[in-house]
Amino acid sequence: MPFDHNDRYHPLLLSVVPPGARRALEVGCGTGKLARRLAARGLDVDALDPVSEVLAVARALGSPGPGTIAYREADVTAVSLPSRHYDLITCVASLHHMPFDTVTALREALAPGGVLAVLGLAHPSTVRDRAMWLGSIPLNLGAKTLVSLAERLNGGADPVPRATVREWDLSLADIRIASARLLPGSRIRVLPFWRYLLTYRAA
Template identity: 65%
Template sequence: MPFNHNDHYHPYLLRQVPPTARRALDVGCGTGRFARRLAARGLEVDGIDPSAEAIGVATALGGERITYRHADVTTCDLPPQEYDFISCLASLHHMPFSTVTRLRDALAPGGVLAVLGCAHPSAPRDWLPWLAAVPLNLVARAVVYAGERLNGGVDPLPTAPIRDWTTTMADVRRESAELLPGSTVRVVPFWRYVLLYHHP
């Protein structure tokens, strides 16, 4: 897939970072693309991923103010109330949804948890944005493909492992309402949803 659906939402997710944020955690950071964008905004970033290969690539690519960690966020120690911003891009479906409680507890007061997730549609309101994205996706793929041909080929970096999911949007709405009171869940184009939680 030459058009990266997750990268498309980086600018939107960066706008969710609190203005006074100093520390960030990027869960499922992969090769560190979003972590580097957070660091470029002046944040101290911890990137965590269970893939040793991905962490190796991220570390090799470097980046100031970033610490990468090969670990499983469902079992590793997370300091309480430490992070002003926690991102979780297309990785929550690799773990129990209840992991959001660990991330919630790691948020500093006033911090934001931003999840860009994958789930199966449950209602017509879920299908509409995704069906509308089909022609946009074809155009975006064509543009990216043409750009790659003009610029010498595809990005040689490995991509993070991809896993299918069984979660539905009904599951996401129900569990986020229970575990993250006050959170918002919105279906967005390109077969994703965005969950935002603002810590009191």
């Protein structure tokens, strides 16, 4: 599918970067699109992904500067993160690949005032959730059509490796309950295109 739902929300994720942020961790960086956008904002980014093929693409593209990007083939659940270190931690469509309580380690890795931003996937729980995501169907079809047309006019898109896609098993109700317990004060916003945004700011 040529229209990437996750990339569409990069501007929203950039909008939650704390003022003066210097260090970021991206969990599940894929081919590094968001990491490069963060580096362009001047952040030094540690970008983790367990899939070597997508990291090879990311490394080949490098960093646009002025910030740096250090790519690492790693599963965040199996590494030790520095305590109170990062001003921003992002998880873009990656948290459902691991136990949700992984957010505890991410929380502890946030510097004071740092922000954890999760663009996640979950099953709807309320009538409002379902209405939001049912309304995304015509928008999705229109976006796919426009992007496909643009690619044909430009000679087609270059194929790139894609990260493993895994089905999610938690509902938004599960996410809300777990977030209230593990990330007190966090906020969850339901978005079009079957996504939610969870944000948490460290004290």
